[in-house]
Amino acid sequence: MEVQVTELTIFIVLFAFVSVLGFVASRWRRPDTMEHLDEWGLGGRNFGGWITWFLLGGDLYTAYTFVAVPALMFGAGAMGFFALPYTVVLYPLVLIPLVRLWSVSHVHGFVTPADFVRARFGSSTMALLVAITGIVATMPYIALQLVGIEAVLKAMGVEGKWPITIAFLILAIYTYNSGLRAPALIAFVKDTLIYLTVIVAIVVIPTKLGGWDAIFAAAGEKFSQPAAQAAGSGLLLNANNQLNYVTLAFGSALALFLYPHSLTGVLAARSRDTVKRNMAALPAYSFVLGLLALLGLMAIAAEIVPVGADPAAGVPGDRNTVVPLLFGWAFPSWFAGIAFAAIGIGALVPAAVMSIAAANLFTRNIYTEYIRRDASPREEAQVSKLVSLVVKFVAVVLVLGLDTQYSIDLQLIGGVIILQTLPAVALGVFTRWFHKWALVAGWVAGMVFGFWMLWTIPNPATDRKHFGGSAFKLSELGVDTKWTIYAGFLSVALNLIVVALVTWGLRAGKVADGEDVTKPSDYTAEQGDPKVRDIPELVGDGRPSAT
Amino acid sequence: MSATEETPTPPSEPPARSDRNHWYWLLLVPIVVPLLPMLYNHTDPTIWGIPRFYWLQLLFVVLSVAITLVVYRQTRGR
Numbered sequence: 001m002e003v004q005v006t007e008l009t010i011f012i013v014l015f016a017f018v019s020v021l022g023f024v025a026s027r028w029r030r031p032d033t034m035e036h037l038d039e040w041g042l043g044g045r046n047f048g049g050w051i052t053w054f055l056l057g058g059d060l061y062t063a064y065t066f067v068a069v070p071a072l073m074f075g076a077g078a079m080g081f082f083a084l085p086y087t088v089v090l091y092p093l094v095l096i097p098l099v100r101l102w103s104v105s106h107v108h109g110f111v112t113p114a115d116f117v118r119a120r121f122g123s124s125t126m127a128l129l130v131a132i133t134g135i136v137a138t139m140p141y142i143a144l145q146l147v148g149i150e151a152v153l154k155a156m157g158v159e160g161k162w163p164i165t166i167a168f169l170i171l172a173i174y175t176y177n178s179g180l181r182a183p184a185l186i187a188f189v190k191d192t193l194i195y196l197t198v199i200v201a202i203v204v205i206p207t208k209l210g211g212w213d214a215i216f217a218a219a220g221e222k223f224s225q226p227a228a229q230a231a232g233s234g235l236l237l238n239a240n241n242q243l244n245y246v247t248l249a250f251g252s253a254l255a256l257f258l259y260p261h262s263l264t265g266v267l268a269a270r271s272r273d274t275v276k277r278n279m280a281a282l283p284a285y286s287f288v289l290g291l292l293a294l295l296g297l298m299a300i301a302a303e304i305v306p307v308g309a310d311p312a313a314g315v316p317g318d319r320n321t322v323v324p325l326l327f328g329w330a331f332p333s334w335f336a337g338i339a340f341a342a343i344g345i346g347a348l349v350p351a352a353v354m355s356i357a358a359a360n361l362f363t364r365n366i367y368t369e370y371i372r373r374d375a376s377p378r379e380e381a382q383v384s385k386l387v388s389l390v391v392k393f394v395a396v397v398l399v400l401g402l403d404t405q406y407s408i409d410l411q412l413i414g415g416v417i418i419l420q421t422l423p424a425v426a427l428g429v430f431t432r433w434f435h436k437w438a439l440v441a442g443w444v445a446g447m448v449f450g451f452w453m454l455w456t457i458p459n460p461a462t463d464r465k466h467f468g469g470s471a472f473k474l475s476e477l478g479v480d481t482k483w484t485i486y487a488g489f490l491s492v493a494l495n496l497i498v499v500a501l502v503t504w505g506l507r508a509g510k511v512a513d514g515e516d517v518t519k520p521s522d523y524t525a526e527q528g529d530p531k532v533r534d535i536p537e538l539v540g541d542g543r544p545s546a547t
Numbered sequence: 548m549s550a551t552e553e554t555p556t557p558p559s560e561p562p563a564r565s566d567r568n569h570w571y572w573l574l575l576v577p578i579v580v581p582l583l584p585m586l587y588n589h590t591d592p593t594i595w596g597i598p599r600f601y602w603l604q605l606l607f608v609v610l611s612v613a614i615t616l617v618v619y620r621q622t623r624g625r
Contacts, residue, residue, distance in 0.1 A: 078588075078600060081600070081601065081604065084581075084604050084605070084607075084608070085581035085582060085604060088577060088581045088604075088607050088608050088611045089577065089578050089581050089582060089611075091577075091611065091615060092574040092575075092576075092577045092578050092611060092614065092615055092618075093574075093578050095574060095615065095618070096566055096571060096574075099566075100566060211595070211596060212595050212596035212597050213595075213596030214596075215596075216596055216597065216598060235590070235598060235600070236588050236589070236590065236598070236600050237584055237588050237600075242584045242588065245584060246582045246583075246584060249581070249582065250582055273623065276619055276622075276623075277619055279615055279619070280612060280615040280616045280618075280619050281612075283608050283611050283612045283615070284612075286608050286611075287605065287608045287609075290601075290604065290605045290608065291605075294601065523566070524565060524566060
């Protein structure tokens with residue numbers, strides 16, 4: 001493929017612009033000192049409604065989503081549309097747990113979900129498991145942001161690994177320097193570019209293709225081929241994949257706010273009210289995601305051939321490139337450059353927040369918990385900054401060392417494992433009934449079952465026998481049906497059953513439980529309510545206070 | 548709303564708030580409705596050539612926003 005100079009130039013200019021923003025961000029809403037985790041890792045815990053809306057939108061809707069969801073629609077049709085119900089169900093579902101988690105974190109100075117688990121259940125073991133789960137689940141997610149940038153670069157004719165390495169190096173340096181303020185500021189640019197691109201695409205491309213009728217006719221034609229039918233593709237769901245569609249949407253919604261990077265965005269908000277209001281405003285991004293998904297069908301009508309594909313020989317190529325290629329096909333060079341930059345910059349915001357969140361988990365729940373119990377806030381901030389570099393470095397190595405397919409599989413696994421923290425984190429804000437050792441038992445059971453299910457799933461398209469997807473065949477459990485179900489959904493169901501049964505058993509046997517240092521009123525606290533400690537040096541080690 | 552740091556009040560009981568509010572039950576509507584494929588897994592009626600599967604699920608976004616807004620307004624400051 002030829003290198004497209006105009007597009008690449010615009011891409012680089014916009015990329016350079018947000019990099020400068022990233023460095024300048026450290027002076028934005030300037031704190032007295034950056035040497036504190038509340039400042040570096042949570043932007044001062046003082047973001048208002050608009051900043052939170054841009055930051056969370058930029059954080060949750062990642063570059064990978066922008067290329068992968070349309071790619072799934074391009075390949076399989078209706079099944080790829082699960083991303084829409086997923087992000088619609090999401091906000092009403094998490095509204096109450098999130099505002100409660102915001103309140104209790106505000107009172108006690110929690111920075112990570114593991115901080116909360118430690119205080120609520122008095123269990124450093126469960127807190128460690130939550131921290132490790134969060135870090136492990138986040139790593140492949142960061143790597144996939146690189147895959148998003150890579151898809152755009154490929155579409156511009158830039159192959160090879162060094163460009164994304166440079167992009168990530170710049171990202172790593174300004175994140176180190178500015179902390180959460182950098183992605184918050186860049187999110188304004190990212191989200192604006194995404195909205196602009198999608199609105200233009202949804203007007204221009206159907207017109208070019210002769211209307212929606214033509215688009216759906218072309219897609220229907222493709223999915224009616226015998227091979228596509230055999231793979232369960234179609235413009236509608238078939239008899240066997242409806243349960244999978246619903247459980248995948250619901251399970252993904254349960255998982256998203258368990259990811260540490262989502263909570264980072266929430267805890268950075270100024271008030272409980274800000275978080276609640278955002279739950280009503282964030283679905284605007286879901287609408288955009290739904291429109292983006294339809295681009296996958298437009299790519300079929302536009303007869304887009306993915307980079308590296310050979311239809312004659314049946315080689316699928318890199319489907320993640322279909323949306324960038326569609327933009328290249330539909331737009332003049334200068335606007336295609338802006339569209340590519342939208343996706344490329346779209347990778348920077350989540351990657352930065354994810355690395356900050358993973359670094360905070362390491363610092364708060366591993367370093368100060370097990371290595372240096374008396375670390376000063378300054379030392380905490382310093383460790384977090386360094387770890388955020390390490391995290392990005394590992395992500396780059398993952399992408400350079402493994403093939404892309406492997407990163408995607410790792411991300412699938414990530415969704416299933418992060419769900420195992422649901423009883424402790426999401427249900428923990430409502431009830432203290434679970435026994436700390438029951439939570440550990442449930443986590444282990446859910447993990448083992450989840451991994452076994454993923455192991456049984458083949459992927460005929462890539463010729464893999466294991467870890468080929470997340471749609472688990474119920475027939476593997478001896479049920480006589482062709483239905484499939486989302487593996488994460490079943491694994492977390494088992495987790496909950498084990499937690500309930502073991503809690504009941506341990507309570508009956510009067511086994512000692514951990515101490516809960518939170519009070520019921522902590523869960524409804526609002527900005528301005530008294531905190532456990534109002535002395536900055538002492539805020540937020542999540543341990544019981546001496547008072 | 549001012550962005551300034553409030554001076555810490557002496558530890559007194561904060562105003563009683565509660566997350567028990569009957570308005571929150573409304574949130575079940577946008578949680579349950581998008582998970583019912585029988586509502587949208589059909590082609591007809593099409594709007595501008597878009598099958599029901601796609602346009603109806605996009606409409607659920609509007610439904611979700613509307614209901615969440617109502618709940619937010621009714622439970623504000625509690």
